Amino acid sequence: MTEDLLVEETGSILTVTFNRPEQRNAMTWEMYRGLQEACERVDTDDSIRVMVLRGAGGDAFVAGTDIAQFTGFDGARGVQYEDQISAVLSRLGAVNVPVVAAIEGYCIGGGLGLASVADVRICSPAAKFGVPIARTLGNCLSISTLSVLAGLLGRSRTADLLLTARMMPAQEALGCGFVTAVADDMDGELAALTDRLANHAPLTMWAVKEGLRRLHQGSGIEDEDIVKTVYGSEDFATAVRAFLDKERPSWSGR
Structure with a gap:
């Protein structure tokens, strides 16, 4: 693992923390690889019953992929990148145990994708969700990733978020079912949820x-x-x- 991705096992809970708070936990290639390795660890350890994803610092869950890594991209590299992201999301979605995303602050771009393939999502009142690439990078999402978002948010809301490049607030995310709880006490809400899941069949x-x-x-x-x-x-x-x-x-x- 890397300092930018912390993996901690506490009892039957494995917590993965995205740890670049100064960059709002934007993902590097090493962090994506480390996340896949954490998925393998979960699936080969019968003592782990729940996997948790969190962002360090409280300001962001994950604010997408580190933009500096897009320097020198061309069309072929873009296809390779989107295939890579699809593979990461697919692997995370196939983890054998429940995956909980505890979202504080910004959950943007690739971060929204990671949260979307978790099984349960809870967030702080200040959480914001979106894919504002229409006003930032001018790139696009693969159909595979679009399918994940549309399956959870619905086609209309997915189109709205992407075309307007707006941020969806926590209460809207709760109202449309994307998150199951908006928690003032994130640690307490998360502990209660993971304890319940860890004791189920x-x-x-x-x-x-x-x-x-x-x-x-x-x-x-x-x-x-x-x-x-x-x-x-x-x-x-x-x-x-x-x-x-x-x-x-x-x-x-x-």
């Missing part, structure tokens, strides 16, 4: 995530492997016994 939560991911991909959807994995698991069998015995189940993720 891992395979059930994985099935929810994987099913929604496949629905987003479109036609030809198969789910037999998901259902078979969950219903054939040790967790399901022991939970049934525990329910009948009026006991609380203990989850192993197997």
